Amino acid sequence: xxxxxxxxxxxxxxxxxxxxxxxxxxxxxxxxxxxxxxxxxxxxxxxxxxxxxxxxxxxxxxxxxxxxxxxxxxxxxxxxxxxxxxxxxxxxxxxxxxxxxxxxxxxxxxxxxxxxxxxxxxxxxxxxxxxxxxxxxxxxxxxxxxxxxxxxxxxxxxxxxxxxxxxxxxxxxxxxxxxxxxxxxxxxxxxxxxxxxxxxxxxxxxxxxxxxxxxxxxxxxxxxxxxxxxxxxxxxxxxxxxxxxxxxxxxxxxxxxxxxxxxxxxxxxxxxxxxxxxxxxxxxxxxxxxxxxxxxxxxxxxxxxxxxxxxxxxxxxxxxxxxxxxxxxx
Amino acid sequence: xxxxxxxxxxxxxxxxxxxxxxxxxxxxxxxxxxxxxxxxxxxxxxxxxxxxxxxxxxxxxxxxxxxxxxxxxxxxxxxxxxxxxxxxxxxxxxxxxxxxxxxxxxxxxxxxxxxxxxxxxxxxxxxxxxxxxxxxxxxxxxxxxxxxxxxxxxxxxxxxxxxxxxxxxxxxxxxxxxxxxxxxxxxxxxxxxxxxxxxxxxxxxxxxxxxxxxxxxxxxxxxxxxxxxxxxxxxxxxxxxxxxxxxxxxxxxxxxxxxxxxxxxxxxxxxxxxxxxxxxxxxxxxxxxxxxxxxxxxxxxxxxxxxxxxxxxxxxxxxxxxxxxxxxxx
DNA sequence: TTGTAGGCGTTATCAG
DNA sequence: CTGATAACGCCTACAA
Numbered sequence: 001x002x003x004x005x006x007x008x009x010x011x012x013x014x015x016x017x018x019x020x021x022x023x024x025x026x027x028x029x030x031x032x033x034x035x036x037x038x039x040x041x042x043x044x045x046x047x048x049x050x051x052x053x054x055x056x057x058x059x060x061x062x063x064x065x066x067x068x069x070x071x072x073x074x075x076x077x078x079x080x081x082x083x084x085x086x087x088x089x090x091x092x093x094x095x096x097x098x099x100x101x102x103x104x105x106x107x108x109x110x111x112x113x114x115x116x117x118x119x120x121x122x123x124x125x126x127x128x129x130x131x132x133x134x135x136x137x138x139x140x141x142x143x144x145x146x147x148x149x150x151x152x153x154x155x156x157x158x159x160x161x162x163x164x165x166x167x168x169x170x171x172x173x174x175x176x177x178x179x180x181x182x183x184x185x186x187x188x189x190x191x192x193x194x195x196x197x198x199x200x201x202x203x204x205x206x207x208x209x210x211x212x213x214x215x216x217x218x219x220x221x222x223x224x225x226x227x228x229x230x231x232x233x234x235x236x237x238x239x240x241x242x243x244x245x246x247x248x249x250x251x252x253x254x255x256x257x258x259x260x261x262x263x264x265x266x267x268x269x270x271x272x273x274x275x276x277x278x279x280x281x282x283x284x285x286x287x288x289x290x291x292x293x294x295x296x297x298x299x300x301x302x303x304x305x306x307x308x309x310x311x312x313x314x315x316x317x318x319x320x321x322x323x324x325x326x327x328x329x330x
Numbered sequence: 331x332x333x334x335x336x337x338x339x340x341x342x343x344x345x346x347x348x349x350x351x352x353x354x355x356x357x358x359x360x361x362x363x364x365x366x367x368x369x370x371x372x373x374x375x376x377x378x379x380x381x382x383x384x385x386x387x388x389x390x391x392x393x394x395x396x397x398x399x400x401x402x403x404x405x406x407x408x409x410x411x412x413x414x415x416x417x418x419x420x421x422x423x424x425x426x427x428x429x430x431x432x433x434x435x436x437x438x439x440x441x442x443x444x445x446x447x448x449x450x451x452x453x454x455x456x457x458x459x460x461x462x463x464x465x466x467x468x469x470x471x472x473x474x475x476x477x478x479x480x481x482x483x484x485x486x487x488x489x490x491x492x493x494x495x496x497x498x499x500x501x502x503x504x505x506x507x508x509x510x511x512x513x514x515x516x517x518x519x520x521x522x523x524x525x526x527x528x529x530x531x532x533x534x535x536x537x538x539x540x541x542x543x544x545x546x547x548x549x550x551x552x553x554x555x556x557x558x559x560x561x562x563x564x565x566x567x568x569x570x571x572x573x574x575x576x577x578x579x580x581x582x583x584x585x586x587x588x589x590x591x592x593x594x595x596x597x598x599x600x601x602x603x604x605x606x607x608x609x610x611x612x613x614x615x616x617x618x619x620x621x622x623x624x625x626x627x628x629x630x631x632x633x634x635x636x637x638x639x640x641x642x643x644x645x646x647x648x649x650x651x652x653x654x655x656x657x658x659x660x
Numbered sequence: 661t662t663g664t665a666g667g668c669g670t671t672a673t674c675a676g
Numbered sequence: 677c678t679g680a681t682a683a684c685g686c687c688t689a690c691a692a
Contacts, residue, residue: 002669013679018671027677042464047441048387049669051378052684062422068407068620070400077398080424084431089438092392092422094410101414108419111377134372247607254609277577279584279609290398332685343663348687357661379685382668663692669684676678 001043009037021045051113060300061109061117063093063102070272071289072120075142078293079118086301088115099125106131116300118142118293123183138303138311142296144186150303150311152296152318156186159285159322160194160241161201163267166283167237168202170330172265175199176228176235177211178221178245187216191241191269210235214245221248229256229264236264237330243268243275243284250278250329265330280328287322295320331373339367351375381443390630391439392448393423393432400602401619402450405472408623409448416631418445429455436461446630448472448623453513468633468641472626474516480633480641482626482648486516489615489652490524490571491531493597496613497567498532500660502595505529506558506565507541508551508575517546521571521599540565544575551578559586559594566594567660573598573605573614580608580659595660610658617652625650 003021007014010033020026020034037043051057060083064072080090091114093105102121106128109117117137121128121144132139132149141151167175177195182188196206212227214220221240225248228235240246246268250260258264260280268275271286295318303311333351337344340363350356350364367373381387390413394402410420421444423435432451436458439447447467451458451474462469462479471481497505507525512518526536542557544550551570555578558565570576576598580590588594590610598605601616625648633641 003671004669014669015671015679015681016677019678022671025677030678044437044441046443046669048378048381048443049684050671052382052669052686053671055684057378066407067397067410068400068403070398070403073398073400073403076422077396077424077426080397080422081426084424089442090422090424092406092410092420094407094414094420096407096411107374111374112419113376113378274604274607277604278607333687334685344686345663345688346661349662352687355661360661376685379668380687382670382685383687385668661692664690666687666689668686671683673680673682675680 001041003045006034006037006041006043009041010034055113057113057115058088059091059112059114060088060297061091061093061105061112061114062120063095063105063117064120065095065122066097067092067094071143071270071287074289075120075293075296078290078295079297082294082297083301088301097122099123103127103131106135110135110137116140116304118296118300120144121146123185133312136309138300138308140296140300140303140311142292145317148313148315150299150314150316152292152299152320153186154287154292154320154322156190157194157197159269159287160191160239161198162322162324163239163269163285164195164198165202166324167239167265167267167330168198168204170237170265172235172237173204174207174233174235174237175210176225176238178224178228178238178240178249179211179213180216180220180241180245181213187241195239207233209233216242216244218244218248218251221245222252223248225249225252226256229253229258237267238264239267239269241269243270243272243282246282246284246329247274247278250282261328261330267330271325275325276327283327283330284325285322286325288320292320331371333375336364336367336371336373339371340364385443387443387445388418389421389442389444390418390446390448390627391421391423391435391442391444392450393425393435394450395425395452396427397422397424401473401600401617404619405450405623405626408620408625409627412624412627413631418631427452429453433457433461436465440465440467446470446634448626448630450474451476453515463642466639468630468638470626470630470633470641472622475647478643478645480629480644480646482622482629482650483516484617484622484650484652486520487524487527489599489617490521490569491528492654493569493599493615494525494528495532496654497569497595497597497660498528498534500567500595502565502567503534504537504563504565504567505540506555506568508554508558508568508570508579509541509543510546510550510571510575511543517571525569537563539563546572546574548574548578548581551575552582553578555579555582556586559583559588567597568594569597569599571599573600573602573612576612576614576659577604577608580612591658591660597660601655605655606657613657613660614655615652616655618650622650
């Protein structure tokens with residue numbers, strides 16, 4: 001069923017049907033006739049053909065590291081919600097933590113001629129840059145700072161400093177750190193930098209033994225907490241760079257018979273759902289992931305509406321604020 | 331940049347380029363020449379034009395009630411993972427719990443001529459059926475039983491019975507029930523039916539006071555637990571139809587000074603991430619959401635490969651099993 | 661092995 | 677206000 005058949009049935013030309021569907025610059029007679037036929041047949045114009053003609057897909061590609069991750073899901077929630085306001089559809093690229101897949105989706109999205117791309121990144125390699133540069137479509141990067149492209153991120157450095165300062169103010173001087181590898185700049189580099197800088201700013205020497213690095217898993221938090229507590233000079237508080245790590249950390253501590261926060265304090269970062277559900281409730285820093293998604297989507301839409309064919313060198317980097325949530329683990 | 335320009339630069343006809351891109355039935359001379367040009371220009375054939383010609387979009391529409399929900403995210407993880415194996419791209423329809431939006435996406439997906447639809451449903455209305463019937467595309471429904479269409483669901487009825495039986499076997503005879511409205515058949519109807527049937531099967535009379543119905547929120551669990559505990563004839567165990575409700579329930583119980591499971595037992599259903607993280611760890615029933623997504627995707631792909639233009643009356647309903655996870659709350 | 665020509669379903673331009 | 681006609685970029689007979 002296509003526009004020509006509708007035209008035939010309604011006894012008009014296909015241009016008239018097309019006009020009816022778009023500007024509506026059609027006589028009443030023709031209108032009612034066409035309307036009738038369309039309703040009877042359940043005709044819907046094909047987007048592919050429209051796209052072919054107009055070169056506007058109304059498609060946005062969204063790349064996420066892993067959709068079943070709470071943070072990614074929240075970001076996507078925000079992105080889709082905002083985008084649907086503007087009539088965009090979302091092509092989702094779930095990368096299952098594979099960098100190859102990120103590249104693949106970048107390419108696939110190009111072939112689908114998406115109007116724009118939201119890229120929730122973890123690690124950005126030179127190859128990413130190369131691809132992004134030849135993409136010719138507005139791109140907004142989320143949750144990771146990136147050179148030459150607009151990005152929206154949380155202020156990891158200051159969030160981390162604030163967390164440490166909070167612990168310091170509570171009287172802790174020996175603060176263990178559970179982090180992740182530096183390939184992830186936001187989580188691995190910035191949050192560690194915040195930790196160190198805050199300690200130094202308060203005149204406390206960095207004890208490298210207190211700095212433990214693992215991966216993102218809960219087990220990692222568990223294991224590193226053990227390391228920390230088996231040190232001769234044990235910390236009185238532990239700051240983990242994600243809630244997940246903090247939960248793993250608490251799991252070990254509870255098993256080992258420590259009372260939280262009496263014997264040792266624990267602090268996380270991110271304020272995922274579980275933070276308010278564990279016992280004791282985790283003191284952490286709230287990150288506005290959904291809002292991040294909303295803002296990222298809005299920014300992308302702005303670029304598209306400005307007719308930009310690339311956002312390279314559009315260095316409008318937004319840094320999101322955060323909020324310290326005091327619960328029961330410190 | 332299109333196939334004609336490439337042809338011109340390579341000194342061949344556009345059909346040769348097209349062949350190079352597809353079957354590859356091209357002389358070596360031409361091949362190397364074309365390859366060179368494509369690499370230099372970074373040309374990528376446009377999907378829209380291909381689709382136009384081939385009428386195959388390689389697009390699958392996925393409708394979810396709310397993507398930031400852990401269950402939905404897990405299902406989508408499975409769906410996207412499986413679909414990407416077969417080279418499909420995913421258009422995501424995040425409905426933010428609005429039935430209108432479900433309809434909208436059904437329509438949008440039709441206009442994009444998706445090759446198939448995965449529909450993670452909550453409530454299915456006659457209007458849904460009407461739309462689905464005229465869609466002319468394979469549809470697989472997930473997590474909700476639906477007439478006339480293939481669907482994959484968890485065995486809510488038996489899961490619920492098993493949960494109750496477990497409680498019974500632990501010596502509880504007065505079991506409170508926290509449920510949700512019947513508009514959601516899987517969660518609202520089936521799980522309640524399981525509860526009642528198991529009690530009756532064991533010769534225990536149904537006490538309607540022990541059956542409390544609310545919404546899906548944690549607060550609902552909290553509030554209904556309160557109702558239950560203020561009853562004259564208090565239950566010694568509570569079965570909540572979702573983990574979330576169970577968590578809310580536990581929250582109230584702990585606040586009110588009850589010891590779990592000494593004073594009262596709590597059981598959930600779903601085994602979301604938090605279940606293993608709360609204190610005490612929640613005894614619940616594990617649901618395989620990601621696998622459900624995988625299987626749903628596979629089934630859809632099968633239908634597509636069979637060339638079905640509709641899955642109406644393809645009543646291949648799969649019922650997924652589940653697993654009772656015994657933790658510390660019973 | 662290659663090129664020519666036609667068409668997929670729209671929208672946009674331009675006369676009428 | 678309406679209709680004919682030419683694209684959009686690709687694939688695919690068919691002929692050479």
